[in-house]
Amino acid sequence: MQQIEWLDEVIKRLVSFKSDILTGKVIVESAYFDTSSRVETKSSIENENIRLDIDYVEPK
Numbered sequence: 001m002q003q004i005e006w007l008d009e010v011i012k013r014l015v016s017f018k019s020d021i022l023t024g025k026v027i028v029e030s031a032y033f034d035t036s037s038r039v040e041t042k043s044s045i046e047n048e049n050i051r052l053d054i055d056y057v058e059p060k
Helices: 002-022
Strands: 027-035 050-057
Touching: none
Parallel strands: none
Antiparallel strands: 027 050
16 A cells, blocks of 8 residues: 555645646756566566656746
């Protein structure tokens, strides 16, 4: 359950961040988003990744 709670917090923060962008509280300078393709491992477990990196400034 901790993973779901953590993910819920991440989603809440992203929604709040989106609102800050829309209202001009922050300005995105650069961003990167990537998802990996499925990779089979020796243990037959599929590993996937989502990466998000956002550089932003807060105007004075």
